[in-house]
Amino acid sequence: MTGILVTNGLTKRYGGLTANDAVAMTLAAGEVRGLIGPNGAGKTTFVNVITGIERPDSGEVALDGKAITGLGPHRIAARGLVRSFQVARVFGNLTVRENLMVPYFASEQTSGTATGVARMVELLRLSTLEPLADAPAKSLSGGQRMLLQACAGFMIPGVKVHVLDEPFAGINPVVKDTLIELILQENRSGATFLIVSHEMDIIRRICPRVTVMIAGKVAAEGPLEEIARREDVVTAYLGRSLQ
């Protein structure tokens, strides 16, 4: 099976704990996939392993048909697999503008500074961060940092897959809607998304398909409505069946 992002037998252990157990997942180009699961299911570990923050113990990751297993984070980003963190990692002492330009300049862009600046201006407008463009990122609220972090990823030309780890956690509804709009817009221009989230309403709105992880394994995959009826999934979330 071909896909833009394919993992096979991906396993990561911490001592005796198997955080990811032979995870096989295939993302089709252009989809917005949700990744859900109870706390401790291994979702963040999976994100860390595919983006090079941690090395897998076994298994492979392929992006657009090429193996990226075990590459360093900056190489993986350069290949077009870009991530955000659960707690937004922005550069606090750099301005919002500078935060956006770091990933643009770091990428092997060939289109020059003017293109980057034009893109930055567009993203500042779409993200409503424009009035804060010259403020240091540490002065931003939690939600604004999440927006900034996502936009920083969108600054990299030619990204194939964006992996967002809990992008909606703890941010207010207005910022949430802005972020959703941005994600959908990027998706329309061709980027694939994998979104880890506990916010079922948003997942239902924007992800036609979801993957469920339970105890380090892929437990189910398909449309959310279908999956929500499966007893093993419900049990894993609630600790017992609903009956």
Place this chain on the structure above:
Amino acid sequence: MYSTELLIQTLISGVMIGVLYALMALGITFIYSIVRMINWAMGEFYMLGSYIQYVVVAYALGRNYWWLAIIVSTAGTFLIGYLLEPILIKPMHARAMERRDDYATVVTIALLLMLRSLAVAIGGPYQYRPETNLPIMWVGPLPMEGARVMASVFALVALALFWLVISKTWIGLALRAAAQNRVAAQTSGVDVFRLDAVAFAIGVALAGLAGALLAPLFLVYPTNGAVTTVKGFEIIVIGGLGSIPGALIGGVLLGVVESLGAAFISSPYQNAYGFVLVLLILLIRPYGLFGERGREA
């Protein structure tokens, strides 16, 4: 005993030596903020800079081109740092290592010993003095050694260049980003390992420059970097580890305090006045003038 002229002269010479101390402190603090390690061999890069200055002036360019030799010495130390970093320092970050600080300390102290021994083996335990063609210069009403004046001028130019690179160029932006969050810089696509090498090279080149500039005044010998390194660390305590303004202002402050103490109290204790300042700072602001509490990435 008190005279305005003496006070002004003391202040000027304090500021002049202070900017040279600041070069050392800036190098230490800059390497720390990017590579996350203390380079204990800074004084040996100072020493390398001074030896290159001597060799280039004495055997190649001659005293009239002392200024070109300064550039060669700085570039030479930069290159040595750039080549050494991937071999000696990079393993600290590339592998998940438990005691990174211990690793960096052991490796840089080993480097310190190796470079000193190398200097003794090649040049012997002798003192050398690279010549310049500089005459006595007048700073306002005061006569001063030309080499001392030009050392300060060069140091100021270097500090201005450093500021330009850090605040106006892409590599400067990447360096500032990496100093704040290594992982976020990596996931943004920045090759932080290459930046480490650049930062290490810039840091040791600042020490090499100080060594080359001060060589005509403080001479060239295997342990000539020791005193200046101690000053560099005094400044780090005064200004705060990881702070660039702290390094600059701390450097000038240390230079002025030492000069004032030497002029108005007693000159044999010149090196002690700085420690009094360090003790005062530790009592009032233990994290330094510009330091932040609990800085750790």
